[in-house]
Amino acid sequence: MFCTKKGYAVVRERCCAMEDEQTIVLEFTLKGSDFNAAGETSSKIKKVLQQIGVKSDIIRRIAISSYEAEMNVIIHAYQGKVRATIYPDRTELVVEDEGPGIADIGLAMQEGYSTAPDHVREMGFGAGMGLPNMARCSDKFDIQSAVEEGTKITMTIFHNA
Amino acid sequence: MNLKEIQKMLEAELVCGAEWLGREVACACGADLMSDVLAFTKERTLLLTGMTNIQVIRTAEMSDCVGIVFVRGKKPGQDVIELAIENKLPLFVTNFPMYEACGVLYEKGLCGCARAVLRHGG
Ligand SMILES: Nc1ncnc2c1ncn2[C@@H]1O[C@H](COP(=O)(O)OP(=O)(O)OP(=O)(O)O)[C@@H](O)[C@H]1O
Numbered sequence: 001m002f003c004t005k006k007g008y009a010v011v012r013e014r015c016c017a018m019e020d021e022q023t024i025v026l027e028f029t030l031k032g033s034d035f036n037a038a039g040e041t042s043s044k045i046k047k048v049l050q051q052i053g054v055k056s057d058i059i060r061r062i063a064i065s066s067y068e069a070e071m072n073v074i075i076h077a078y079q080g081k082v083r084a085t086i087y088p089d090r091t092e093l094v095v096e097d098e099g100p101g102i103a104d105i106g107l108a109m110q111e112g113y114s115t116a117p118d119h120v121r122e123m124g125f126g127a128g129m130g131l132p133n134m135a136r137c138s139d140k141f142d143i144q145s146a147v148e149e150g151t152k153i154t155m156t157i158f159h160n161a
Numbered sequence: 162m163n164l165k166e167i168q169k170m171l172e173a174e175l176v177c178g179a180e181w182l183g184r185e186v187a188c189a190c191g192a193d194l195m196s197d198v199l200a201f202t203k204e205r206t207l208l209l210t211g212m213t214n215i216q217v218i219r220t221a222e223m224s225d226c227v228g229i230v231f232v233r234g235k236k237p238g239q240d241v242i243e244l245a246i247e248n249k250l251p252l253f254v255t256n257f258p259m260y261e262a263c264g265v266l267y268e269k270g271l272c273g274c275a276r277a278v279l280r281h282g283g
């Protein structure tokens with residue numbers, strides 16, 4: 001886990017109290033199809049937010065957004081990176097992957113559209129709810145994708161909504 | 162309604178989390194689709210499910226569920242139980258199938274997540 005304080009990168013295992021103006025940056029890597037580890041990244045982000053005392057309903061929205069994006073990398077892509085930047089007033093999540101990309105983003109954003117394979121559906125995923133749920137849970141949502149290259153999702157959730 | 166009362170109504174076995182039995186439950190959701198749990202539950206939801214994989218615990222953790230009831234006598238594996246303990250999530254197993262388990266709780270006045278929103282106006 002990497003933490004950046006005012007732009008100077010420090011490697012630390014845990015980030016604790018957040019002072020004024022301080023920013024916490026958490027970075028993780030994801031491996032496609034690694035279903036056992038799926039959720040570990042979002043769990044760590046959630047625990048840091050709890051430590052610094054962000055309101056529970058806000059943490060819930062951040063954790064769900066992060067977990068949906070994390071699951072998408074595990075399910076649909078080959079590998080990816082998650083960066084959570086926690087500012088005093090907001091959290092920014094950037095989830096970027098190398099993978100097949102999305103040809104029609106408008107279609108992918110529709111509830112119920114999914115290309116997830118059967119073994120993913122058997123685990124309880126692949127209902128085509130993830131992307132619309134991320135858009136609903138975050139205050140700002142952006143998706144960029146290039147076919148056969150990858151997908152990048154950027155989300156912002158304000159702490160005092 | 163708290164978890165201890167729910168355990169009694171469902172004649173459920175407690176798998177882990179005895180220290181959290183006093184927790185109040187706001188509403189319940191019966192689902193095998195974790196996508197739906199993530200999209201439609203509220204804070205302090207009790208999850209009833211027939212799935213016992215590790216993603217159920219992760220989904221309940223992210224969604225701030227108060228506890229999980231596994232229906233139709235399905236018991237989760239040790240890795241699943243350990244992750245639940247780590248996340249302070251009480252787990253129960255009931256022999257009732259999904260429809261009956263939900264029906265019992267609904268009849269006793271525990272509403273669904275959509276109604277919880279209507280009632281609390283949020
Ligand atoms: N990171 C990604 N890389 C490639 N394709 C993606 C990615 N994320 C989403 N998609 C495509 O968009 C579709 C819709 O995504 P969404 O998250 O809404 O649903 P899902 O992942 O299929 O199911 P659920 O999220 O309900 O488990 C996916 O089925 C897939 O085709």
Ligand SMILES: [Mg+2]
Nearest residue numbers: 068072130131
């Ligand atoms: Mg998804």
